[in-house]
Amino acid sequence: MLERILVNGLVTSGTYAVLAVGFSLIFGVAKIFNMAHTALYMITAFLIFVGTNQLGFPYALSAVVSVGATIGFGLICYALLFDRVKVHQTAVMIISLAVAMLGQEILLLTLSGHYRGIAPFVTGSIDILGVAVLYQHLFTVLGCLATLFGLWALLTKTNLGKAIRAVAQDSETANLMGINVSRVCLITMGISAGLAAVAAVVAAPLEPLHPGMWMLPLTMILAAVVLGGLGSIKGSVFGAIILGFAETIVVTAVPGGSFLRGAVSLAAMVLVLIARPEGLFGVVFEEERL
Template structure:
């Protein structure tokens, strides 16, 4: 039981962490709440389904292709819909929800509401220290961790990462220093969509693919970002893992727990907002700037 919670918690937590980082990144840099973020994850998973099952491509190229397509889609969606209304947070939320529903409906029309599975890339089990885990789960955990390390390196070691951090901290000053803020926002949106697609690729073979799969992760991602502190990437990763484990524990330990999994994220969000609105790593009041 404990090992099952551990393995599944890591798989879920890793996927939520990858999603939450992308969400937090766009929120921090472009200052938009992109509710379509988990829809990117869903479309990513569907693209893999289309290419690997329906068109019969090998697994690895279809994953790479799906991720690349999502990177472009994210940028296009930002340019097409969100860039024009980014000054109005409510409009951004409504439009991004609209985009997500658009994706959902297109997939519903195209594929119907069926649950579909993708074959694991590698079949079989591995035993590590007496804990049995499917290869696919190990791949999922490792890929999520690699994605998190990659985004950390990108932000801290590259030129574009430096510019992204500067824009996140103070877009006006970044602008005064000659940085094209809206270009950086578009790039960030692309990175975020790529992360969502990576999460989709990671879980597509572990879980089922269906046109409503974006809803549940969305609540979890919002909860993770609130738990970690809005705008803090470190916080959202930690929040995502806490929620991943909490959800798995509820599923395994509480009778009929699988029905309650949706409540976990929302309850955590309510409790955090009541007790510590700034989250684990957030700042209550930003220092007043003149």
């Protein structure tokens, strides 16, 4: 059982981590609380499904096209909706939630509410230290790790990454460095949508697809982000790992535990908000205005 917890825990927490950093990134930079983040994940998953199962394209091609389409959709949502009401954070939350529900209803109308599945990207399994690990699991974990590493390299090593971090920390001062803040926000939205899409590419074959599949991951990443500290990328990763494993342990070890999946994250969120509202890595910002 221990090895199953380890493998499944890594798969779950890796996916949540990629989703959570994307959510955290756009919140930190553009102050957009994007409730539609996991809906982007769902849209990619369904696009891949349509590509592989209905149109008969190979997985890789469907994946690339779906990621591109999702990024495009995310950018359109940002430019047409979020950006216009950015100053009003509640409006951003409501509008993004509406986008998510709209996506759900459109999928329900076009593809019906049946559970669907995507065939694994790679079949078969490999023996690692006496444990049979599915190639698909390996693909998911390595894909998540590579994505997180890529994001870290982008944020710390490139000029664009420094601009993104500068805007996240002090958007007004970033202007003075010649950084085009609205363009950086738009690019960040693209990256954030791309991260949600990549999470779907690596994890969708493990998930039953249905138009309500955005809700559970949304509560999970909200909890992970609260646990790690709102706006902290590092915190989101650790929050996702902790919750991913907590969820896996409950599902695997507790009889009938799969019904408690969502309860783990919500309980964790409530506990954190009571005990340490700023989260594990959160910074309490003292206001230092003029």
